[in-house]
Amino acid sequence: MSRETVDSQVVKLAQALVRERSYSGEEKGVSDVLTKFFKDNGFTDVHIDKYGNTIGHIKGSRPGKAILFDGHMDTVPVTDESVWKYPPFAAEIHDGKIYGRGTSDMKGALAAMAVAAAEFNEETKGDFAGDIYVAGVVHEECFEGVAAREISKYTNPDIVVIGEASQLNLKIGQRGRAEIKLEVFGKAAHSANPEKGINAVYKIGEIIQEIRKLEPTHNETLGDGILELVDIKSSPYPGASVVPEYCVATYDRRLLVGETLESVMEPIQKLVDEMMAKDPELDAKLSYSVGEEKCFTGETIKGERFFPGWLYDEEEEFVQTAYNALKEIGQEPIITQYNFCTNGSHYAGEAKIKTFGLGPSLENLAHTLDEYIEVDQLMKVKDSYKAICGAFNK
Structure with missing residues (x-):
């Protein structure tokens, strides 16, 4: 050179x-x-x-x-x-x-x-x-x-x-990407008496297994609209002797052309709604993650994590x-x-x-x-x- x-x-x-x-x-x-x-x-x-x-x-x-x-x-x-x-x-x-x-x-x-x-x-x-x-x-x-x-x-x-x-x-x-939050709300109890609580981790685990069965969307050029679990967190943490009352899972969703906020969420929401209808103890919520960061100018930048x-x-x-x-x-x-x-x-x-x-x-x-x-x-x-x-x- x-x-x-x-x-x-x-x-x-x-x-x-x-x-x-x-x-x-x-x-x-x-x-x-x-x-x-x-x-x-x-x-x-x-x-x-x-x-x-x-x-x-x-x-x-x-x-x-x-x-x-x-x-x-x-x-x-x-x-x-x-x-x-x-x-x-x-x-x-x-x-x-x-x-x-x-x-x-x-x-x-x-x-x-x-x-x-x-x-x-x-x-x-x-x-x-x-x-x-x-x-x-x-x-x-x-x-x-x-x-x-x-x-x-x-x-x-x-x-x-x-x-x-x-x-x-x-x-x-x-492909674009979206970050989807699945939250489950349970009921805290002493782990010596778990029947008095509702374990949010068990409940979210049932939903996770059903989500894995969903058919991905597909584009001949871009491939599948992947929906992948990337993290899971329960509360309280550490959960010493406590049945967890809350659990949140985060999914990475790879977006195809023409997919919208509504169309991406619809099949997951339908699944969760059906599961809640069958299980009165299941309380779950779906949403898109919202990020918020500070800029070097002092301004705050904020946005829903949905990128087409x-x-x-x-x-x-x-x-x-x-x-x-x-x-x-x-x-x-x-x-x-x-x-x-x-x-x-x-x-x-x-x-x-x-x-x-x-x-x-x-x-x-x-x-x-x-x-x-x-x-x-x-x-x-x-x-x-x-x-x-x-x-x-x-």
Whole structure:
């Protein structure tokens, strides 16, 4: 790898972003680095919204489409820095790879988006149609798409590019996800006299067994609408000599295209209602989990954990426009889907904005020990984003 490559603007910006630890709610350092880059590199203006989403804008010389590049600034935590091969916030380069938390998920892509937009603006001397937005998004790891609602409201994009890892392939869909709570209310009693109580754990266990028998929904492209038990907790805990009076189970539900809050809950609610009708001691409640987190701006972000799925036909004009633009610069993208949830849940799933994913690196490097991004992938995706700018903002 040449010294010129290592010293390139996109590599330096990616390293600067990785060196700012930015767990969800702690993204201010990354926001500051991005803001400085936008101001120093010809962006028309910079907007930081109430949640801390940091949006750089370049206005073209004439009317045209608004294209939004979306990359989240937050990362999952590092549990033990000592077990990493290289320090997780040093962004060291070894064997052609930048190592560190957030390199693949997804500060590398965010850096490439910012540099690509700046280079496209410089090379065209601002003579292009429409608007280019680059958004550093907060709290994506907690709420896929919740903070993005503010971004789409502000930018009103015609096209959205999600920069999650895709190994330079085009992603035109994903399953969404929902978090469902099943609560059961029993009656406390001394465990020496359990017949005087109602054991909420036994009761919820009966429901859990019946839920496992439910037929999953299915989409030929995206697969099954999985419903998987992910945790269970009783109260009081520890339950020394006490029959538990409360128990809550959490389910992860992978969402398919067109599924709604009501349609997802309906078969589970029907099952629970039927079981309660047969058992007068069973008192159960279903709901979607609601998350609430503090932003670095001081604002509280809150949202129901229901993030829709989405899917486009690969023959749609905007998909083919992107595909052909990448082919023209010598890349060979495959058109496929993400197997995890992204901010596309809002843009495509909720707001129905034309959206596709295009990012560097391997999907399975996200959230892993010794996370890295290949410098070659970083350089190539910068070219990809510039090609996308040219295709939609001629």
